[in-house]
Amino acid sequence: MDDFSIPMNNGNVPPPAPPNFIRPGKRPLSSMTPTIILKDEKLRAVVGASGGAMIIAGTTEVVLNHLRGMDPLHSVLAPRVYHQLIPNVVQYENWTTPYGEHYEVPANVRTFLRRRGHVLQSLAGGSICQFIFVETSKKKKGRGELVGVSDPRKGGFPAGY
Known part of the structure; x- marks a missing residue:
């Protein structure tokens, strides 16, 4: 039921959607x-991802990380930022998982965002992304x-045959 809108107005969250x-x-x-990524129709x-309102940002960040040249694992491991427009706050990951791994947006990125006028808020949590990539090589014609890369933020690991 949490994915439905409730007819109430709270200044700290986006307004409810009547539809x-x-x-x-x-x-x-x-x-x-x-998200399915194709290249040359292949x-x-x-x-x-999972993570409610943070799913879109988390998925997008993993895709962009990879398109910018990160390998699949580091594309998923990179700390993330989230912004929903209302409230006007940029949330950034700063948390340690129950498994002892720490995720935090680097200080230089936070400084850059503050200089641009953003209000920052650390977040102990975020989206959990899964990434499956097709690795091709000339040896295999x-x-x-x-x-498969499973986000370690939730203790997951890829499994398959």
Whole structure:
């Protein structure tokens, strides 16, 4: 029921969306953002995430990290920032998982954002992303091997055959 909008107005969250109010027989809107990446009409990668309102930003950041040259693992491991426009606050990851791994947006990035006038707030949590990438090599004559990266923020690990 949390994905439905509730008819109330709170200045700290985006305004409710009347088309998404709870009604019998309706399905809630969702932030699901399963993403399929193709190159030359061939599958290159699949990305998805959990994390409610942070799903879109988390998925987008993993994709952009990879397109900018990061390998699949570091694309997922990189600390993330989140902004929902209302309230006008940039949330950034600064947390240690129950498994002892720490994620924090670097100080120079936070300084840059503050200089640009952003209000920053640290966040102990965020989206959890899964990334499957097709690794190709000339040795295998263009045939790909699937590489799965499961976000360690939640203690996950890839499994398959």
